[in-house]
Amino acid sequence: MNDVPGADRRAERGPVLRKGVGIPASGWFDPRGRALGGFAFSLNRVTGLGLVFYLYLHLGVLSLLLGGERSWSDFLRLATSWAFLSLDILLIFGILYHGLNGIRVALVGSGLVADRQRALWWSLGVIGTIALIAATLHIYGSK
Amino acid sequence: MMTSAPRAARDAPRVLIVGGGGTGGALAHDLTLRGLHVTLVERGEFTSGTTGRHHGLLHSGARYAVGDQDSAIECIQENTILRAICPGSFEENDGLFVALTDEDMTYYDDFVRGCKECGIPIQELTTDEALRLEPLLNPGTKAAVRVPDGTMDAMRMPLRFFATAKHHGARLYNFMEVLDLVTGDGAVRGAVVRDHVTGTEGEVHADLVVNATGPWSEAIARMAGVDVAIQPSPGVMLAVRGRLCNMVLNRMHRSGDGDIIVPQRALSVVGTSSWTVDDPDELDVPEDHVRRMWEEGARLVPSVAQAEFRAAWSAARPLIGSGGADSGRELSRTFKAIDHAAEGVEGFVTLTGGKATTLRGMAELCGDVICAKLGVDRPCETRTFVTLPHTAFYADPERRLA
Amino acid sequence: MSSMGTRRFRVYRYKRGDPGWRFDLFVVPVTSRTTVLEALRWTQLHLDRTLALRHSCLHASCGTCGVQVDGREVLACVTPVDELGATITVEPVANIPVLTDLVVDMREFVARFPEEIATVRASEQPAGAVPPDGIGAYGRFEDCIECGLCLSACPVSATSDAYVGPAALAAAQRLLEEPRGVDPDRVLDWADDPSGAWRCHAAFECTAACPSNVRPAERIMALRGALAGRGDRA
Numbered sequence: 001m002n003d004v005p006g007a008d009r010r011a012e013r014g015p016v017l018r019k020g021v022g023i024p025a026s027g028w029f030d031p032r033g034r035a036l037g038g039f040a041f042s043l044n045r046v047t048g049l050g051l052v053f054y055l056y057l058h059l060g061v062l063s064l065l066l067g068g069e070r071s072w073s074d075f076l077r078l079a080t081s082w083a084f085l086s087l088d089i090l091l092i093f094g095i096l097y098h099g100l101n102g103i104r105v106a107l108v109g110s111g112l113v114a115d116r117q118r119a120l121w122w123s124l125g126v127i128g129t130i131a132l133i134a135a136t137l138h139i140y141g142s143k
Numbered sequence: 144m145m146t147s148a149p150r151a152a153r154d155a156p157r158v159l160i161v162g163g164g165g166t167g168g169a170l171a172h173d174l175t176l177r178g179l180h181v182t183l184v185e186r187g188e189f190t191s192g193t194t195g196r197h198h199g200l201l202h203s204g205a206r207y208a209v210g211d212q213d214s215a216i217e218c219i220q221e222n223t224i225l226r227a228i229c230p231g232s233f234e235e236n237d238g239l240f241v242a243l244t245d246e247d248m249t250y251y252d253d254f255v256r257g258c259k260e261c262g263i264p265i266q267e268l269t270t271d272e273a274l275r276l277e278p279l280l281n282p283g284t285k286a287a288v289r290v291p292d293g294t295m296d297a298m299r300m301p302l303r304f305f306a307t308a309k310h311h312g313a314r315l316y317n318f319m320e321v322l323d324l325v326t327g328d329g330a331v332r333g334a335v336v337r338d339h340v341t342g343t344e345g346e347v348h349a350d351l352v353v354n355a356t357g358p359w360s361e362a363i364a365r366m367a368g369v370d371v372a373i374q375p376s377p378g379v380m381l382a383v384r385g386r387l388c389n390m391v392l393n394r395m396h397r398s399g400d401g402d403i404i405v406p407q408r409a410l411s412v413v414g415t416s417s418w419t420v421d422d423p424d425e426l427d428v429p430e431d432h433v434r435r436m437w438e439e440g441a442r443l444v445p446s447v448a449q450a451e452f453r454a455a456w457s458a459a460r461p462l463i464g465s466g467g468a469d470s471g472r473e474l475s476r477t478f479k480a481i482d483h484a485a486e487g488v489e490g491f492v493t494l495t496g497g498k499a500t501t502l503r504g505m506a507e508l509c510g511d512v513i514c515a516k517l518g519v520d521r522p523c524e525t526r527t528f529v530t531l532p533h534t535a536f537y538a539d540p541e542r543r544l545a
Numbered sequence: 546m547s548s549m550g551t552r553r554f555r556v557y558r559y560k561r562g563d564p565g566w567r568f569d570l571f572v573v574p575v576t577s578r579t580t581v582l583e584a585l586r587w588t589q590l591h592l593d594r595t596l597a598l599r600h601s602c603l604h605a606s607c608g609t610c611g612v613q614v615d616g617r618e619v620l621a622c623v624t625p626v627d628e629l630g631a632t633i634t635v636e637p638v639a640n641i642p643v644l645t646d647l648v649v650d651m652r653e654f655v656a657r658f659p660e661e662i663a664t665v666r667a668s669e670q671p672a673g674a675v676p677p678d679g680i681g682a683y684g685r686f687e688d689c690i691e692c693g694l695c696l697s698a699c700p701v702s703a704t705s706d707a708y709v710g711p712a713a714l715a716a717a718q719r720l721l722e723e724p725r726g727v728d729p730d731r732v733l734d735w736a737d738d739p740s741g742a743w744r745c746h747a748a749f750e751c752t753a754a755c756p757s758n759v760r761p762a763e764r765i766m767a768l769r770g771a772l773a774g775r776g777d778r779a
Contacts, residue, residue, distance in 0.1 A: 380604070
């Protein structure tokens, strides 16, 4: 009996849908269909990338010290401007979010607090928000 | 211990099975073990016709012990065999037939006698005993009889037959739709199929074609120029959230609507009703039938009334018998293998009727008919052959069931 | 049944041999009770018989009708059209190869599971219930209906085909919770792998997507707790 037409094509590996826009890992930032945990995951990655970027930026800034007192003073003028300080607030948000969510992931991921991941996100979020507000007030207050 | 059956010899006869429900799958398994080449084509996913939709009852036959004893005996025999050849595919908690009213009680003696006549092991229980087994049962229960019902996964249990047949060389194609049968010289020689995976059409040739399409049997038979008296008879079912019972709960009366609750994982399925249609593809879900499921279900288990809705759907039974039966309930639930040579068409057999529980028995009957026609002297082996786990259909057959 | 109107369905289409995928647009009559699956089956019956759909039980018990509706993993048979917009996008689930149209090939899903899988477990029962003589304890099927929605929703599976995924890990943890004759050390050894329990990053999308209350994320965390608890292996 002849085999049915096209039967051999069934064994092939077909296309695989991935969330996102065709670039690997872009699905991490696709907001459709996400619940809280997925949002926390995406934000963790955004802040992680942001912090890595900041690290290189920071090293670049520190290298200005090699240029002597004048280049460093020029930088300090920039660093105390409103625009720059606002970016510092953003940096503090990134540090707080990534750090506190990291604690959440560690507690949940070791099986210690697996059942309460949403409650943990909100309560650590409250702590982080208070810390961020305090930092913001301190920075603007001291300007 | 699973052993491999020999695959078909090169010149063994070739059978094409049309229809991938439990019937087709069980027949593929039966014929493969007997050394025939088997190809099966199903237009959708396997069990997507009627088989996958039923409430999952592993039938003890008790429902038919008075009015349809042939069917009852078939059920209890297959019930026992299935537990042995598909271990791990059933929730084996038995079932209860429950009398709620005085009218139910008039059926009691006939019911008990009928079960004994059909060889269905039963245990008569007091109200207290029944409520200890199932605390959510209607406290107004007058009497209960324990029967060897069970719950199956309506898709995964039949899938084991597909898996086993596949590993013995059967070619099983879902998403392959028969457009027409190939006929010539008064015989059916194959089928014209459309492959929905590639979008192409072609022909498949065989020594014999089996029509195993359940309520669609009429449509396929017409392609061969014959008639089969199959009456599609749908019924509605209702799934609610919550596992309200562990045993299957049945109302003790002659068949009626909403008289069974089958537990399925964390759902409870209330069934069913019955009407007849011409086209099994166009099935309504009548609202008044669904309401009856809520009402009748709540009579067996009052908690049904507060349970959260999950789904309501219809499935068409393939009932043997001509049009003329109004509700479908009067027709027998037994099964038949029809050799259309009697109508002058060679190479074409219809296997139809039956219940989910009798899939293996149907295949044995049909396998015998087919082997006699094709001159193959091999007995049925499926009574004792332990089937592979359902996952073996997709993966390595060496996976073991815990 | 009175018709409530129509909706536009944007449906993913792919046949082997096509250069690529496309979206077909279908206008489908719906009522307040129509489910996505009913609408798709109507489409198949009346508009395009070549549309391939996976379904079987029609009541969230078999797991075959898993799809993405507007980017969200659901079982089509219990997803009312009523709650959705005027245009509804339906795609196959992600991270599993497509066979045709909305149908995925479950081989790669099943292949991720550990060697031993259990299908029947101890059942919950109402207080005071006593099983009948001859039945030691009430049993019931495991919650997992092998629908693949968890694997589709998992952001790690989006970038790694080696990761065994939530369903497989949850099934393994169930064997720790209720061994049924399986050696727990075998299960832990299987899970103790960079592509096993350690690859999860706690996104919890699997638990959010699961239609059957398996809670795979919590089970993966419990598995990791068990692995951490047993200490270093030589």
